[in-house]
């Protein structure tokens with residue numbers, strides 16, 4: 383019988399990470415539920431990217447437990463780690479495309495890594511499909527990253543993150559550096575992919591419009607922990623100075639106004655579309 387735990391895709395308990403004397407997280411707990419878009423916010427340097435790296439097994443913690451799909455991601459043997467890694471896709475901050483490879487070749491990198499036996503024709507076909515799926519024109523496939531705009535690079539990075547049809551997607555500041563229209567387009571793409579592919583999304587962002595437009599819940603990092611997690615309305619009910627300033631400050635109010643102006647925009651699950 384499925385247990386409630388099956389609906390927790392990422393579970394972090396008592397996480398402590400540090401670099402030398404600098405403690406980044408201490409006693410951090412977090413659950414990410416199946417099928418949700420969880421926004422992760424916090425001041426600069428509060429450890430959002432380090433948390434993501436810890437979850438995906440790139441940052442060994444000092445203490446704590448991290449499970450993804452019910453399996454620990456800490457200290458796994460490479461063969462076991464590969465089986466878990468296949469099930470998620472990651473868009474690192476800045477896109478991190480290989481500059482010497484075309485967009486299509488970038489998309490093929492994870493496929494070649496995990497399925498080296500696939501022939502070239504199939505690789506090309508999958509890459510073309512992923513490129514178009516992220517809203518890029520088919521002609522973008524043979525282009526090099528330097529030939530793309532910032533927004534196109536993000537989409538190419540997303541195409542690579544989706545290469546293996548993941549169940550879970552990690553996005554680190556995907557709309558940073560995009561103009562508002564480009565950012566809104568990327569949000570819409572993330573939302574529609576989440577809906578159609580049934581993805582769970584761990585989304586680090588500073589972008590309030592993104593939080594309002596597409597996040598089901600938001601986790602707030604401060605004081606080395608997740609100090610609160612909930613819908614924006616639930617967070618707004620908390621009497622925490624950083625949360626109040628963040629959501630109720632001028633930029634927060636502007637984000638609400640944008641959502642109201644867009645009228646029909648929907649936060650998933652609110653049924654207001």
Ligand SMILES: Nc1ncnc2c1ncn2[C@@H]1O[C@H](COP(=O)(O)OP(=O)(O)OP(=O)(O)O)[C@@H](O)[C@H]1O
Pocket residue numbers: 401406424425426427428429430431432433
């Ligand atoms: N490899 C590393 N070695 C040493 N310190 C690091 C390393 N990676 C991150 N840090 C430090 O850990 C802290 C948290 O970094 P992190 O990148 O997770 O912050 P963030 O919340 O994602 O910030 P931002 O919103 O500015 O991207 C920072 O003080 C950073 O300097």
